[in-house]
Amino acid sequence: GQQVMQIPQYQHVQEGEDFTTYCNSSTTLSNIQWYKQRPGGHPVFLIQLVKSGEVKKQKRLTFQFGEAKKNSSLHITATQTTDVGTYFCAGRTNSGGSNYKLTFGKGTLLTVNP
Amino acid sequence: GAVVSQHPSRVICKSGTSVKIECRSLDFQATTMFWYRQFPKQSLMLMATSNEGSKATYEQGVEKDKFLINHASLTLSTLTVTSAHPEDSSFYICSAHAGGKFISGANVLTFGAGSRLTVL
Numbered sequence: 001g002q003q004v005m006q007i008p009q010y011q012h013v014q015e016g017e018d019f020t021t022y023c024n025s026s027t028t029l030s031n032i033q034w035y036k037q038r039p040g041g042h043p044v045f046l047i048q049l050v051k052s053g054e055v056k057k058q059k060r061l062t063f064q065f066g067e068a069k070k071n072s073s074l075h076i077t078a079t080q081t082t083d084v085g086t087y088f089c090a091g092r093t094n095s096g097g098s099n100y101k102l103t104f105g106k107g108t109l110l111t112v113n114p
Numbered sequence: 115g116a117v118v119s120q121h122p123s124r125v126i127c128k129s130g131t132s133v134k135i136e137c138r139s140l141d142f143q144a145t146t147m148f149w150y151r152q153f154p155k156q157s158l159m160l161m162a163t164s165n166e167g168s169k170a171t172y173e174q175g176v177e178k179d180k181f182l183i184n185h186a187s188l189t190l191s192t193l194t195v196t197s198a199h200p201e202d203s204s205f206y207i208c209s210a211h212a213g214g215k216f217i218s219g220a221n222v223l224t225f226g227a228g229s230r231l232t233v234l
Binding site: 048086104 | 160224225226
């Protein structure tokens with residue numbers, strides 16, 4: 001079945017440093033979504049990428065979708081303590097099963113040292 | 115925006131008892147809801163897809179007789195953990211698609227706050 005690999009599993013940075021997490025799918029995706037889960041909280045939707053090579057920005061966050069629609073990345077510039085949490089990518093394919101079934105990566109836990 | 119309400123947020127029960135968790139879409143109708151399980155510091159594992167008015171679709175390895183799902187209305191899905199045992203202790207999260215009314219992209223998920231189950 002479809003697999004979504006996400007690295008790194010953990011990342012600890014000093015406040016002000018940049019951070020990047022990467023996702024790679026075993027199959028071509030129709031779209032990819034990113035979620036953030038604060039410690040003790042639930043996942044919250046950040047963004048969805050649909051087009052090949054798409055790049056979207058949200059303030060200090062930059063999201064990219066690969067040309068082949070099999071990989072994606074989330075980059076945070078100049079991290080802040082409020083960025084702490086686990087970032088999940090979730091990929092969707094058009095093949096089989098429920099139309100809305102997403103496969104989540106294992107997540108990257110980001111901790112920021114003030 | 116779209117809100118999914120999940121109750122209870124925390125529950126502690128004795129081994130052998132059953133626990134029901136409710137998931138409600140507050141300002142939209144959800145014909146499909148999803149139940150996930152999350153172990154500490156791990157990813158979200160899809161357990162089942164709850165379909166209003168029909169049987170739930172369970173993922174491979176998830177016991178349907180153990181985790182009973184009922185989706186009796188367009189705004190409510192319930193997950194019942196039957197004869198709970200300590201290994202069932204986990205964080206259970208439901209989610210639903212609110213659709214284009216709230217978030218661009220019909221297949222974006224809105225998550226409930228989750229229910230932390232502890233079985234003694």
